[in-house]
Structures are given as C-alpha cells and as structure tokens.
Amino acid sequence: MIKSGVIAVLVFALAAPTPTFAESDASHPESQWRDLATEADQKRLDNWRNALEIGRDGAVQGGEGDKLAARNPLFEDAAALPDSNIPVGLYACSVTKLDGDPTGGLPYIAYPAFRCRVTVDANGRHFTKLIGSQRTIGWIYEAGNRHSIYLGTLIYGYEDSLTPYGKTEERDQAAVVQRIGPKQWRMVFPYPYYESKANVMELTPITE
Numbered sequence: 001m002i003k004s005g006v007i008a009v010l011v012f013a014l015a016a017p018t019p020t021f022a023e024s025d026a027s028h029p030e031s032q033w034r035d036l037a038t039e040a041d042q043k044r045l046d047n048w049r050n051a052l053e054i055g056r057d058g059a060v061q062g063g064e065g066d067k068l069a070a071r072n073p074l075f076e077d078a079a080a081l082p083d084s085n086i087p088v089g090l091y092a093c094s095v096t097k098l099d100g101d102p103t104g105g106l107p108y109i110a111y112p113a114f115r116c117r118v119t120v121d122a123n124g125r126h127f128t129k130l131i132g133s134q135r136t137i138g139w140i141y142e143a144g145n146r147h148s149i150y151l152g153t154l155i156y157g158y159e160d161s162l163t164p165y166g167k168t169e170e171r172d173q174a175a176v177v178q179r180i181g182p183k184q185w186r187m188v189f190p191y192p193y194y195e196s197k198a199n200v201m202e203l204t205p206i207t208e
Contacts, residue, residue, distance in 0.1 A: 033141050033143065033149045033151070036141075036151055036165075036166075037149075037151055037174065038166050038169070038172060040169060040172070041151065041172060041174035044174055044190045044191045045149065045174055045175075045176060045190065047190060047191070048176045048188050048190040048198075049077045050190075051188075051190030051191050051197055051198040052075065052077050052098075052188055052190065052198045052200070053077060054099060054197045054198070055075075055098025055099045055196065055197040055198035055200075056068060056075050056098060056099075057099070058098060058099025058100075058107050058197060059098050059099060059107045059108040061107065062099075062106070062107025062108060063107070064107050064108035067108055067110070068108070071096075071202075073180055073181075074096075074180065074186060074200060074202055075096075075098070075200060079178065079180040079186075080146040080147065080178040080179065080180060081146065081178070081179045081180060081181070082145050082146060082179075083145065083179055084142075084143070084144070084145065084146055084147050084148045084177055084178055084179050085125070085142065085148065086118050086125075086140065086148070086177060086179070086185050086203065087118065087205075088118050088119055088120050089117070089118060089205055089206070090115060090116070090117055090205070090206040091115070091116045091117070091118065091185075091203040091204060091205055091206060092113040092114075092115065092116075092203070092204050092205075092206055093113060093114055093115070093116035093129060093201050093202065093203045094110065094111060094112065094113040094114070094201065094202050095110075095111045095114075095199055095200070095201045096108065096109065096110040096111070096199070096200045096201075096202070097109045097195055097196035097198075097199050098196055098197055098198045098199070098200065099196055099197040099198070100195055100196050101195055101196070105195050105196060111132075113202075114129060114130070114131050114132045115129075115130045115131055115206070116128060116129045116130060116203060117130055118140070123139070124139050124140070124141065125139065125140040125141070125148075126138075126139055126140070127139070127140050127150060127152065131157075132157060133156065133157045134154060134155075134156060134157070135154070135155050135156070135157065136152045136153065136154055136155070136173045137152050137153060137155060137162065138150060138151050138152020138153060138165060138173060139151060139152065140177055143176075146178060146179075147176055147177065147178060148176075148177035148178075149174075149175075149176065149177065150173070150174065150175040150176075150177050150187055151165055151172075151173070151174055152165060152172075152173040152174075153165045153171050153172060153173060154170075154171045154172075154173055155171075169193065170193045170194070172193075173189065173192075174189065174190075175187040175188055175189045175190075175201070176188045176190070183204060183205055184202065184203070184204055185202075185203040185204075186200055186201060186202055186203065187200070187201040187203065188200055189201070
C-alpha cells in the first residue's frame with residue numbers, strides 16, 4: 001500500500017477548491033479545475049471524445065471490434081449517465097488501452113482487474129489504484145451532472161514516493177470520470193503519455 005507520507009505530498013500538491021469540466025450545467029456551476037490542471041491536460045480533457053473515438057477506431061481496424069462490442073457501453077462516448085460522483089469504497093478497476101503505438105503497441109489490450117479505493121476527507125474525493133506495477137493517485141473533482149475530473153500522478157509499484165502532479169508531464173494523469181451503469185463507472189484517460197490513444201478504466205464496487 002502507499003505510505004501516508006506519499007499521500008500527504010499529493011494533498012499538498014493538489015488541495016484546492018473543487019474544479020469542473022467544460023460541459024458544466026446549471027446545477028453544477030463552473031469551478032476551478034482549470035486552475036489546477038496543466039495546459040497539456042486541459043487540452044487532453046477537452047478532447048476526450050476525440051481520443052476515445054480514435055482509440056475505438058484503431059481497435060476495430062486492428063480486428064478487435066468484437067471485444068469492444070462485448071463490453072458495451074464501456075467504450076461509447078455517449079454512455080455517461082446522471083450523477084457522476086463515484087461513491088466511497090473499494091473497486092475492481094480494470095484498464096483497457098486502445099489503439100497502441102504502431103511501433104510496438106497493440107490495438108486493444110485489457111488488463112486484469114486490480115483494486116482501487118475512493119475516499120472522501122476535508123480536502124475532497126481521493127482516488128488510489130492500490131496495486132499493480134503502474135498505479136495512480138490523485139483527486140476527483142465535481143465537473144457537472146455527467147462528468148467529474150480526475151487529476152493525479154503515476155507511481156510505479158517499486159516506488160514509495162511520488163512526483164507531485166504538474167511537475168513532470170510523463171507522470172501526470174488526467175481523466176474524465178463518468179457513471180455508465182447502476183454500479184459501473186469509467187475513467188477515460190485521453191491521449192496518455194505512453195502507449196495508446198485512450199486508456200479506459202472500468203470500475204465496479206467490491207463488496208466485503
């Protein structure tokens with residue numbers, strides 16, 4: 001598990017008023033996520049639909065269309081449902097990479113589910129991918145009725161400290177968080193720094 005000191009570093013780096021997404025609505029007014037996000041991440045988040053479409057097309061052209069269809073509506077850009085706030089708890093979180101780098105990536109690769117945790121404290125809603133060789137830790141910010149925004153940082157499994165968000169582009173993590181089923185959420189990471197056009201994390205609650 002990630003040490004408490006690591007979490008404290010990110011709290012210091014990201015604690016701020018609640019941000020929002022470009023598609024805000026009357027019941028969720030615009031907030032300050034753009035004040036926290038890097039310029040590169042603002043562009044990525046504003047173009048998440050385009051990234052997801054390119055990722056889907058790349059997977060289909062690579063002969064993986066049946067795998068996409070079998071997991072509907074996970075990869076559909078219009079899948080978002082009202083109430084994007086993901087509840088506190090443990091989750092099974094599986095990452096799928098779409099349209100990998102042509103120099104060696106795959107058009108579609110789905111990893112087994114890992115364990116993730118969502119908590120809420122005085123600083124806001126916190127997300128941690130608890131296990132795996134590549135983890136992410138950061139904050140989820142309300143953005144509208146159908147979207148939240150995740151800003152975090154990449155940490156490798158062998159590390160016990162992290163680089164704060166905004167300090168190193170290749171470590172920065174940005175995603176659109178959406179509810180897509182009664183007990184199903186996704187995090188769409190558009191144009192990640194490594195390997196693919198879009199990464200999609202599917203999250204379903206773990207009952208203990």
